[in-house]
Amino acid sequence: xxxxxxxxxxxxxxxxxxxxxxxxxxxxxxxxxxxxxxxxxxxxxxxxxxxxxxxxxxxxxxxxxxxxxxxxxxxxxxxxxxxxxxxxxxxxxxxxxxxxxxxxxxxxxxxxxxxxxxxxxxxxxxxxxxxxxxxxxxxxxxxxxxxxxxxxxxxxxxxxxxxxxxxxxxxxxxxxxxxxxxxxxxxxxxxxxxxxxxxxxxxxxxxxxxxxxxxxxxxxxxxxxxxxxxxxxxxxxxxxxxxxxxxxxxxxxxxx
Amino acid sequence: xxxxxxxxxxxxxxxxxxxxxxxxxxxxxxxxxxxxxxxxxxxxxxxxxxxxxxxxxxxxxxxxxxxxxxxxxxxxxxxxxxxxxxxxxxxxxxxxxxxxxxxxxxxxxxxxxxxxxxxxxxxxxxxxxxxxxxxxxxxxxxxxxxxxxxxxxxxxxxxxxxxxxxxxxxxxxxxxxxxxxxxxxxxxxxxxxxxxxxxxxxxxxxxxxxxxxxxxxxxxxxxxxxxxxxxxxxxxxxxxxxxxxxxxxxxxxxxxxxxxxxxxxxxxxxxxxxxxxxxxxxxxxxxxxxxxxxxxxxxxxxxxxxxxxxxxxxxxxxxxxxxxxxxxxxxxxxxxxxxxxxxxxxxxxxxxxxxxxxxxxxxxxxxxxxxxxxxxxxxxxxxxxxxxxxxxxxxxxxxxxxxxxxxxxxxxxxxxxxxxxx
Amino acid sequence: xxxxxxxxxxxxxxxxxxxxxxxxxxxxxxxxxxxxxxxxxxxxxxxxxxxxxxxxxxxxxxxxxxxxxxxxxxxxxxxxxxxxxxxxxxxxxxxxxxxxxxxxxxxxxxxxxxxxxxxxxxxxxxxxxxxxxxxxxxxxxxxxxxxxxxxxxxxxxxxxxxxxxxxxxxxxxxxxxxxxxxxxxxxxxxxxxxxxxxxxxxxxxxxxxxxxxxxxxxxxxxxxxxxxxxxx
Numbered sequence: 043x044x045x046x047x048x049x050x051x052x053x054x055x056x057x058x059x060x061x062x063x064x065x066x067x068x069x070x071x072x073x074x075x076x077x078x079x080x081x082x083x084x085x086x087x088x089x090x091x092x093x094x095x096x097x098x099x100x101x102x103x104x105x106x107x108x109x110x111x112x113x114x115x116x117x118x119x120x121x122x123x124x125x126x127x128x129x130x131x132x133x134x135x136x137x138x139x140x141x142x143x144x145x146x147x148x149x150x151x152x153x154x155x156x157x158x159x160x161x162x163x164x165x166x167x168x169x170x171x172x173x174x175x176x177x178x179x180x181x182x183x184x185x186x187x188x189x190x191x192x193x194x195x196x197x198x199x200x201x202x203x204x205x206x207x208x209x210x211x212x213x214x215x216x217x218x219x220x221x222x223x224x225x226x227x228x229x230x231x232x233x234x235x236x237x238x239x240x241x242x243x244x245x246x247x248x249x250x251x252x253x254x255x256x257x258x259x260x261x262x263x264x265x266x267x268x269x270x271x272x273x274x275x276x277x278x279x280x281x282x283x284x285x286x287x288x289x290x291x292x293x294x295x296x297x298x
Numbered sequence: 299x300x301x302x303x304x305x306x307x308x309x310x311x312x313x314x315x316x317x318x319x320x321x322x323x324x325x326x327x328x329x330x331x332x333x334x335x336x337x338x339x340x341x342x343x344x345x346x347x348x349x350x351x352x353x354x355x356x357x358x359x360x361x362x363x364x365x366x367x368x369x370x371x372x373x374x375x376x377x378x379x380x381x382x383x384x385x386x387x388x389x390x391x392x393x394x395x396x397x398x399x400x401x402x403x404x405x406x407x408x409x410x411x412x413x414x415x416x417x418x419x420x421x422x423x424x425x426x427x428x429x430x431x432x433x434x435x436x437x438x439x440x441x442x443x444x445x446x447x448x449x450x451x452x453x454x455x456x457x458x459x460x461x462x463x464x465x466x467x468x469x470x471x472x473x474x475x476x477x478x479x480x481x482x483x484x485x486x487x488x489x490x491x492x493x494x495x496x497x498x499x500x501x502x503x504x505x506x507x508x509x510x511x512x513x514x515x516x517x518x519x520x521x522x523x524x525x526x527x528x529x530x531x532x533x534x535x536x537x538x539x540x541x542x543x544x545x546x547x548x549x550x551x552x553x554x555x556x557x558x559x560x561x562x563x564x565x566x567x568x569x570x571x572x573x574x575x576x577x578x579x580x581x582x583x584x585x586x587x588x589x590x591x592x593x594x595x596x597x598x599x600x601x602x603x604x605x606x607x608x609x610x611x612x613x614x615x616x617x618x619x620x621x622x623x624x625x626x627x628x629x630x631x632x633x634x635x636x637x638x639x640x641x642x643x644x645x646x647x648x649x650x651x652x653x654x655x656x657x658x659x660x661x662x663x664x665x666x667x668x669x670x671x672x673x674x675x676x677x678x679x680x681x682x683x684x685x686x687x688x689x690x691x692x693x694x695x696x697x698x699x700x701x702x703x704x705x706x707x708x709x710x711x712x713x714x715x716x717x718x719x720x
Numbered sequence: 721x722x723x724x725x726x727x728x729x730x731x732x733x734x735x736x737x738x739x740x741x742x743x744x745x746x747x748x749x750x751x752x753x754x755x756x757x758x759x760x761x762x763x764x765x766x767x768x769x770x771x772x773x774x775x776x777x778x779x780x781x782x783x784x785x786x787x788x789x790x791x792x793x794x795x796x797x798x799x800x801x802x803x804x805x806x807x808x809x810x811x812x813x814x815x816x817x818x819x820x821x822x823x824x825x826x827x828x829x830x831x832x833x834x835x836x837x838x839x840x841x842x843x844x845x846x847x848x849x850x851x852x853x854x855x856x857x858x859x860x861x862x863x864x865x866x867x868x869x870x871x872x873x874x875x876x877x878x879x880x881x882x883x884x885x886x887x888x889x890x891x892x893x894x895x896x897x898x899x900x901x902x903x904x905x906x907x908x909x910x911x912x913x914x915x916x917x918x919x920x921x922x923x924x925x926x927x928x929x930x931x932x933x934x935x936x937x938x939x940x941x942x943x944x945x946x947x948x949x950x951x952x
Contacts, residue, residue, distance in 0.1 A: 046819040054807060084596075091679060114803045121768050121799070122820050123792040209682030213667060213674055220671035228676050241680060252550045252576045253598040253621060254675045259552060261676065297731065298770040 044128050047119060051136035061144045064100055068148020076152035083248055085152050086161045090244050093169050094237050098176045098205055101141050102197040105180025108137055110190040117298040130293045134286060138177040142170040161247045168240040171278045175236050178285035185292040208235050225260045236281045239274055327351035335360055342366045350374040358382035362392050370397035378402045384412040393422040402431035404459050411436035415443060433461035437469050444473045452481035454505045462487040484510040497521050507532045520544060530555040530575060539565040547573040555580045562587060572597055581607045590614055599625050608632045616711050617641060624660035627669045631701035635660060639707040647708040657702035663690035666697060721746055721897050722767060722866060727776035729762055736762040738921035744897050749888060751908040752901040754918030760901040764868050768797055780866060793821065796864035798855050800871050806844030810854060823862045832883055833857040849877050860887055867891060867898040873907060885911060905942040917945060
């Protein structure tokens with residue numbers, strides 16, 4: 043694997059104004075939250091909401107913008123003896139990992155102020171996973187649309203769909219079918235959405251899980267079990283992998 | 299309250315005068331003439347004082363049948379060695395102080411206890427240390443007793459194999475104060491108890507309830523702290539209960555409450571702090587309770603009122619950082635909310651009178667959905683739920699029109715109670 | 721050496737290449753001419769693998785290029801214009817390229833195009849002409865045997881354009897196969913030995929320059945082309 047390009051793009055992104063301001067922005071929020079709540083658990087819960095909202099949005103939109111902005115350079119690179127797969131993989135890995143690093147770095151102030159805990163480590167892990175997943179989705183929507191406006195528009199729609207509409211539909215289904223046993227259905231459905239999965243995995247680790255009562259207990263049984271852990275990890279990996287594979291497939295057929 | 303104090307004063311005076319008039323002292327120690335408590339009790343007569351010197355007394359199943367005073371020096375330990383109960387008091391006006399009692403075994407047939415008070419009037423049980431016993435202090439059919447300053451520590455593992463810390467059954471005019479109770483089934487248990495006062499106790503890490511009231515009218519409890527109990531505090535099937543200045547905190551768990559009120563009538567809940575409980579107050583079939591000037595901070599549910607509760611008044615409380623402020627399973631509102639401070643209030647106060655100009659709706663749409671379909675708790679803290687709640691607040695459609703605080707306080711009521719929130 | 725047979729490419733409804741054939745052997749300069757949108761750039765990009773043709777065969781140095789990228793080791797390419805990342809320094813780009821190619825840079829060429837003076841600069845600070853100079857240098861940098869130059873002189877300063885022409889002549893002598901697209905008839909008749917004229921995705925004229933001139937007795941290449949087109 044040729045890592046010249048990956049190395050270059052990665053460092054280029056790390057010192058880019060956008061990635062730095064993203065990290066600083068998150069750092070300001072996490073420092074603020076940690077300072078005012080002064081309690082590791084409360085900080086984790088508040089930051090969880092911030093992470094679930096911001097990380098997918100930023101990864102999707104910045105991912106798309108970056109993809110379009112890099113198009114000319116990508117075209118230039120492809121005139122060199124290097125395969126499309128290598129270039130695409132380099133772009134994806136560089137962007138996803140620099141966004142992950144920015145997200146994790148942005149949460150570090152809370153870690154310093156409130157101390158380390160397994161919940162917080164988990165939060166860092168979720169932030170990094172969501173960065174990878176939504177960068178992949180951004181690349182998919184961008185490689186499918188040659189027009190920048192449409193690509194970014196599609197990214198925003200993907201975000202709305204996954205962080206808002208999906209949940210609304212699930213709530214609606216739960217209410218409509220409340221007479222039926224729904225636990226299994228809900229577990230499957232939430233595992234299908236990485237944002238929900240991240241939220242539930244963290245909630246179950248905090249004392250908010252006590253509020254989930256008997257319903258929560260069955261979720262906890264599942265997600266706490268080895269099978270549940272494997273299923274969650276599998277779902278997250280698939281979410282990172284499948285959009286990436288579709289995107290690379292489109293990219294390989296693209297005409298510049 | 300005043301009546302109880304008076305009773306106790308009278309009792310103490312009686313005790314004192316009795317000991318002056320022709321009573322004797324019996325000293326018990328390993329090198330004394332009397333070496334066992336049983337022997338001392340057998341030799342005693344009304345008005346005597348038994349002084350227990352330091353040492354471990356391996357005795358059990360003792361009975362106090364005379365009006366005596368048992369005064370233990372520090373280091374005097376009654377070790378029942380898991381062979382039977384500790385001391386049973388069967389005479390009025392007995393005092394037991396400063397004694398350490400240990401190792402009363404679990405029994406599934408008898409309510410074995412360290413100190414059993416059986417049908418007497420006017421006993422004093424104070425400053426004792428009770429460790430590893432099934433029941434610690436068990437009072438039955440008695441009145442005008444004082445249980446004060448005892449340190450009670452159990453090793454309860456399961457509800458069925460453990461007893462209560464201070465257990466009162468069919469008692470009246472009792473005074474239970476400043477005790478520390480941990481590691482039992484219920485910290486303090488009252489059944490058919492009336493006109494009694496429970497104050498300044500600490501009840502924590504008990505398996506079931508920190509305090510458990512049943513069929514006990516006209517009692518008050520104040521200034522107690524209930525912390526980390528399996529299910530919090532339960533007050534059930536009682537009338538005229540005053541609950542003031544207590545702290546209910548960290549009662550977290552899938553079925554834990556800060557305070558469970560079940561079929562309670564005409565109670566007063568005032569100046570209490572509810573901090574980090576799954577449900578701060580769970581109200582079931584209870585009427586005419588006044589919930590005034592309490593702090594509800596960081597609870598899952600601050601108030602959970604079932605639809606069969608009527609005419610309860612919720613006024614001048616602080617609601618801060620609770621996931622749900624008010625929840626109900628009913629689509630009708632039968633209770634009254636006014637002048638509370640709600641941190642989620644988004645209104646304004648144009649005329650600056652300290653009261654918000656638009657009413658506050660303390661029930662969120664999500665809590666209503668949750669009532670219908672408990673499974674939707676899976677969406678807790680999701681963006682979609684915030685949006686739903688926001689929409690319902692702007693265009694109310696599901697939540698009853700009358701369920702409002704029409705005079706929401708604009709700024710938080712200040713008191714120094716949040717010192718307890720750490 | 722480039723061999724192209726029956727190349728077709730459509731973008732949506734518009735047909736960019738419609739059965740283009742081209743042969744460009746060693747030691748020859750083949751000029752692509754034609755109006756805008758006639759398919760010159762698409763043809764060049766097809767050789768580079770940037771455009772994937774619907775059908776047809778492209779061989780570079782005897783090997784078909786489909787599905788391969790290694791053949792680009794032999795190709796030097798100068799695009800019409802390119803925007804390099806703003807934060808990228810010229811020296812960094814040269815380093816990346818030599819790492820990618822794992823080949824020796826032609827240091828003399830770098831000096832010829834006056835690159836060392838702007839080595840430390842970021843592309844964001846460079847003028848269009850300077851960027852073109854870098855692009856020109858990159859095309860020749862690793863002594864490729866095939867050169868594809870898309871309007872190479874159009875936005876170069878006159879001095880660099882002269883150096884460019886000189887480089888083309890030299891490369892041809894060294895046996896390179898060079899494809900140039902150009903709008904300038906004079907430039908073509910000066911440098912090229914073959915002319916391929918494109919119209920609507922087809923190559924309508926494909927002759928040696930000398931042959932074209934001989935056949936008519938006319939000296940001006942532009943006029944010859946115009947007559948040829950009328951004949952067709």
